[in-house]
Amino acid sequence: MSKFGVLVMGPAGAGKSTFCTALIQHLQNNKRPCYYVNLDPAAEEFAFEPDIDIKDLISLEDVMEEMSLGPNGGLIYCFEFLLENLDFLTDPLEEVTDEYLIIFDMPGQIELYTHVPILPNLVKHLMRGSLNINMCAAYLLESTFIIDRPKFFAGTLSAMSAMLMLEMPHVNILSKMDLVKGRVAKRDLKRFLNPDADLVDEDPSWRPGKDQEELEEGRTDGDPASTKNVMAGTSFYRLNKAVAQLIDDFSMVSFLKLDAQDEDSVGAVLSYIDDAIQYHEAQEPKEPRDDIDTNIIESAMGD
Numbered sequence: 001m002s003k004f005g006v007l008v009m010g011p012a013g014a015g016k017s018t019f020c021t022a023l024i025q026h027l028q029n030n031k032r033p034c035y036y037v038n039l040d041p042a043a044e045e046f047a048f049e050p051d052i053d054i055k056d057l058i059s060l061e062d063v064m065e066e067m068s069l070g071p072n073g074g075l076i077y078c079f080e081f082l083l084e085n086l087d088f089l090t091d092p093l094e095e096v097t098d099e100y101l102i103i104f105d106m107p108g109q110i111e112l113y114t115h116v117p118i119l120p121n122l123v124k125h126l127m128r129g130s131l132n133i134n135m136c137a138a139y140l141l142e143s144t145f146i147i148d149r150p151k152f153f154a155g156t157l158s159a160m161s162a163m164l165m166l167e168m169p170h171v172n173i174l175s176k177m178d179l180v181k182g183r184v185a186k187r188d189l190k191r192f193l194n195p196d197a198d199l200v201d202e203d204p205s206w207r208p209g210k211d212q213e214e215l216e217e218g219r220t221d222g223d224p225a226s227t228k229n230v231m232a233g234t235s236f237y238r239l240n241k242a243v244a245q246l247i248d249d250f251s252m253v254s255f256l257k258l259d260a261q262d263e264d265s266v267g268a269v270l271s272y273i274d275d276a277i278q279y280h281e282a283q284e285p286k287e288p289r290d291d292i293d294t295n296i297i298e299s300a301m302g303d
């Protein structure tokens with residue numbers, strides 16, 4: 001029997017927990033069972049009480065105090081501790097059946113996705129160990145990043161880095177779409193959904209100065225470390241262009257749009273996740289429910 005899960009990731013404040021809540025609500029509305037796992041040891045309040053909460057294993061506050069660590073170091077410690085105590089996850093998850101969608105709500109520290117091999121090890125355990133969960137990663141990036149193009153490409157690079165590191169089915173999501181509604185033309189938005197490196201050149205906030213012209217004409221060596229180039233913004237521009245080109249060349253990242261307040265939008269994102277984990281293929285045809293069916297038959301006969 002397979003199990004099914006989604007790992008909700010992304011930078012702090014990207015809307016991960018809000019998306020988890022909207023997803024649980026949507027699943028409940030559609031009579032689908034779900035199992036909520038909170039892996040953010042700093043999360044305090046929940047709209048739906050988690051079935052597993054990492055805080056029952058280890059508290060970030062205690063770690064920071066006892067080990068004299070900051071919030072980021074403390075979080076890494078919590079995850080290392082979780083990896084040494086995987087039964088905390090394995091035991092309850094073994095009981096979860098294939099009808100359930102297991103939702104993992106992750107912390108936002110970017111180090112976790114890009115710097116250390118903790119998450120790949122955790123994912124390996126969940127996907128390839130005895131649990132054998134069909135998993136999909138959902139990486140959220142705030143849509144307001146598209147207003148600041150260098151920020152958007154930096155965020156996209158972190159999404160790509162997570163994709164390369166985790167080697168699992170992946171959907172990338174631009175969250176909080178309600179906040180950019182009416183601020184970006186549809187045609188432009190399309191170019192963010194499939195990131196296009198030319199967006200860096202067309203950035204309205206980037207004004208190439210004399211130095212950039214000299215560089216393009218080959219009149220300066222374009223040393224990115226020279227004070228002149230740094231101060232003129234030329235070095236920053238070239239860095240962004242290189243990052244954007246790298247993302248464009250890999251052609252791996254594209255985004256789905258999400259407005260967590262809009263149930264259709266949540267449903268659309270869920271259908272991509274379902275496809276990625278092949279949820280529906282594994283479901284047994286269900287016995288028709290008596291209460292619903294009788295009503296339909298009775299009303300049909302009444303007509």
Ligand SMILES: Nc1nc2c(ncn2[C@@H]2O[C@H](COP(=O)(O)OP(=O)(O)O)[C@@H](O)[C@H]2O)c(=O)[nH]1
Binds near residue numbers: 014015017108178
């Ligand atoms: N306008 C808007 N705000 C949102 C949306 N999703 C989340 N937020 C807000 O963004 C903030 C961070 O959300 P949260 O889900 O806690 O982010 P997390 O740190 O990624 O778990 C909260 O104040 C949310 O109310 C959304 O779709 N639209």
Ligand SMILES: [Mg+2]
Binds near residue numbers: 018
């Ligand atoms: Mg959260």
